[in-house]
Amino acid sequence: MKEYKTITKVAGPLIFVEKTEPIGYADIVSIKLDSGEVKTGQVLDTSDDLVVVQIFEGTSGIGKGAKVKFLGETLKLGVSGDMLGRVFNGAGKPIDGKAPIIPEQKMDIIGAAINPYARDTPADFIQTGISTIDATNTLVRGQKLPIFSGSGLPHSEMALQIARQAKVLGEGEKFIVVFAAMGITNEEAQYFIADFERTGALSKAIIFLNLADDPAVERLVTPKMALTAAEYIAFEKGYHVLVVLTDMTNYCESLREIGAAREEVPGRRGYPGYMYTDLASIYERAGVIKGKKGSITQFPILTMIGDDITHPIPDLTGYITEGQIVLSRELHRKGIYPPVDVLPSLSRLMNLGIGPKKTRDDHKSVSDQLYAGYAEGRDLRGLVAIVGEEALSARDKRLLKFAEEFEKVFVTQSKDEDRTITTTLNMGWKLFGMIPPDELTRISPDLKKKYYKDHVEKIAGSGKTTPKYKKPLEGGVDEDDLKKEVA
DSSP states (O other): EEEEEEEEEEEETEEEESOOOOOOOOOOOOEOOOTTTTEEEEEEEEEEEEEEEEEEETTTTTTTTTTEEEEEOOOOEEGGGGGOOOEEETSSSSSSOOOOOOOOOEEEEOOOOOOOOGGGOOEEEOOOHHHHHHTOOOOTTTOBEEEEETTTSSSSHHHHHHHHOOOEOOTOOOOOEEEEEEEEHHHHHHHHHHHHHTTGGGGGEEEEEETTSSSSSHHHHHHHHHHHHHHHHHTTOOOOEEEEEEEEHHHHHHHHHHHHHOOBBBOOGOOOOHHHHHHHHTTTTTTEEEOOSOOOEEEEEEEEGOTTTSSHHHHHHHHSSEEEEEHHHHHHHTTTTOOOEOOOOEEEHHHHHHHHOOOTTTHHHHHHHHHHHHHHHHHHHHHHHOOOOOSHHHHHHHHHHHHHHIIIIIIIOOTOOOOHHHHHHHHHHHHHTTTGGGTTTTOOOHHHHOOOOOOBBBOOTTTTBOEEEEEEESSSOOOOHHHHOOO
């Protein structure tokens, strides 16, 4: 292989090499310094006259006398079933002090695009143990569902809780989590590792950690490393894999840094114009393939700068992915964890993964009724601030109370509380006990008859208030029968 000593410029993590033979995009490069140290890089841009190389270890110490050798191969990750329970850095090297991985094969980290014809429709439920996700914004196998957070909100705790509690329902299903953290502090890294070890979740996880003081270039390959490992475990070993990526904002900031070093024409807010394509190359690696037992589901987490959901990062992410989970600063200030705001949150594939034989026959109706009741109750808070609660009708007061109880009982749960979907839906029915059955307009009479069991305090139109029943009403609630009983 030829060696070149034609470095003309060093800018940030990039070096510019002139007068080379034809070089392939994304080829791996070896740079030998005058001191004898060897650094590794990757071709970022190539033309007849100039090759731009990004250096993984940083460009410190690289001078014009450094020898550049193009190796003619792309960056690959050695993968193996032994990766389970291991911790790697952002470049895919073990950092847990254990023996190196003996790879069963080496895979290109760019990955191969999934043929749209080969994709299967996501149709199976993943239980996270968090009520506001499982009931109202259900995660489905093969989906990409991001969490939109803000600075200071507990998205890291949520990421850990999801990684710890997530599971697929069904006999003989194999499930693991691939957890990739980008641009985190050393303190956060230690916290993540300690939590995985404390709960025993490390045994069914593969972890990639890129620290804030690691090179920006390494941050760009971290999610690709994680997804390459996920693809091998899913489609070669038959596992259902949940990939948690946090924080995608740090990834995009590195993308902007590299773009500035290349002196590219910036797009919105200084981010590269190709950021949409770059993010899509990551998010679209989730899915289910026909004839393959495994699946890849993604939970990207990003911090909205200034809590601005129209910022380019959440904006582009929302276009590519199938919904979003939005965290609320207002709920966080109330001391509510997890502070998920169900009103702007959405899971576009939810209806494919719920219902009879998947979760429960009342899931969709409970979700719709919870959403409707909470939305009306939230709207009434603005009215109360103007006219006072005394001016509200009896129905409005019930909805106002319902919204408050929804946040206290349904949204709020501890960081170690793992709720089954049955527990979550039963909690929804318990909340519906605050509302007369005829006002539950999103639920069919058959489901009310099957699930509605609670005390009725006032019969509409009777002009009388009943005492609370000592015995819960079983089955359907017939208003005429109740009126006779009151009389």
